[in-house]
Amino acid sequence: MGRSLKVSQEYISRVKSSLQRNGYPSQQALADDAGFSLSTVKNFLNGKPIDHLNFIELCEKLGLDWQEISKTELISDDISLENSPFITGTPITHPRYFFGREKEVKRLFNLLKRHPLQNAAIIGKRRSGKTSLLHYLKTITTTPVNLLRPAQKSDWLRYPEHYQWVFVDFQDSRMASQEYLLRHILEGLEISLSGDCNLDRFMDIVSSKLNTFSIILMDEIGTALDRYSQLDDDFWSSLRSLGTNQTRGKLAFILAAHESPIELSKNTGHDSPFFNIFGYTTVLGALTETEALELINSSPISFAQEDIEWILERSQCHPFLLQILCREKLWSLEDGEIAEDWKEEGLREINPYLYLL
Ligand SMILES: Nc1ncnc2c1ncn2[C@@H]1O[C@H](COP(=O)(O)OP(=O)(O)OP(=O)(O)O)[C@@H](O)[C@H]1O
Ligand SMILES: [Mg+2]
Secondary structure (H helix, E strand, C coil), rough: CEEEEEEEEHHHHHHHHHHCCCCCHHHHHHHHHHHHCCHHHHHCCCCCEHHHHHHHHHHHHHHHHHHEEEECCCCCCCCCCCCCCCCCCCCCHHHCCCCCCCCHHHHHHHCCCCCCCCCCCECCCCCCCCHHHHHHHHHHCCCCCCCCCCCCCCCCCCHHHHEEEEEECCCCHHCCCCCHHHHHHHHHCCCCCCCCCCHHHHHHHHHHHHCCEEEEEECCCHHHHHCCCCCHHHHHHHHHHHHHHCCCEEEEEEEEECCCCCHHHHCCCCCCCHHHHHEEEEEEECCCHHHHHHCCCCCCCCCCHHHHHHHHHHHHHHCCHHHHHHHHHHHHHHHHCCCCCCCHHHHHHHHHHHHCC
């Protein structure tokens, strides 16, 4: 979700009573009229953040002045917890802490900024930065510039507010259930569906209701192919049909995996044409030296030139290795250490990941 708005605490009861005043017998009636999911309407009425465009639309339906009753909720709830610029282990979810990949980001947005939207696959070894890149695509164009680094490019799309992004993490085992996954996608697309949700009903409702440019990001697709038997070839073929024939070029898929979609499907015994629709594939390797230097120089305490060179050489500009070595150097500076123990510690820490080089 990009910039979000929520109803200020003091206006909640007024907003709730406006439902009846405007002739809506129930929350579901408002959801149906606006074409949103019930949970979006519930969140709105209970003062939880929702996408700002949806917020404005609901206010219009209820005759409310959105500027008067709203409070801006910035994209990350936890930005104040991010004290260190060096994040090791968990994916980067806030774009301010994501570095480089300019070439890949440019090409990916080239596929998404024109009609019809086109599909892409991001391939990379473990810890190469796949999940971080998916999050970056989803957030960079709608994060307020004051939350980005100075000069960080974010105007990749002409109308970023007209795009919807759905993130599917196949490491989440709930996605093994076809119904759960389809509901998760519908929720992300802000399409409500009451009653059972099966593949046929999903296809019908998405093909008739999808009017916004929408991108479904699928992380760890290999896990789905390997282990989730409900997601069979019919399922994948239906998704292909949805993207290519039934949504008027408004839907694209971006996958992240350890190998190319075609190899993956072959290696896991699948045989669906879904895996042939990825016309652009990028393999994640090292950052450029300029990008790596930007990451290193984001340290709140500057590093000596010789340390910078050592970090560049040992990491060979791979972002995960850079992050670990920079973290070690920063901690040693913060602790006022003069010895070179941080190098030893850093080498020990990066040792299991030298396959990235
Ligand atoms: N563009 C980037 N900028 C800064 N750090 C990055 C970037 N990409 C990756 N990293 C670093 O690499 C680590 C691993 O990134 P991420 O989790 O995105 O990789 P992954 O390929 O999804 O890994 P896995 O295959 O284990 O899921 C992050 O914790 C971060 O330290
Ligand atoms: Mg990942």
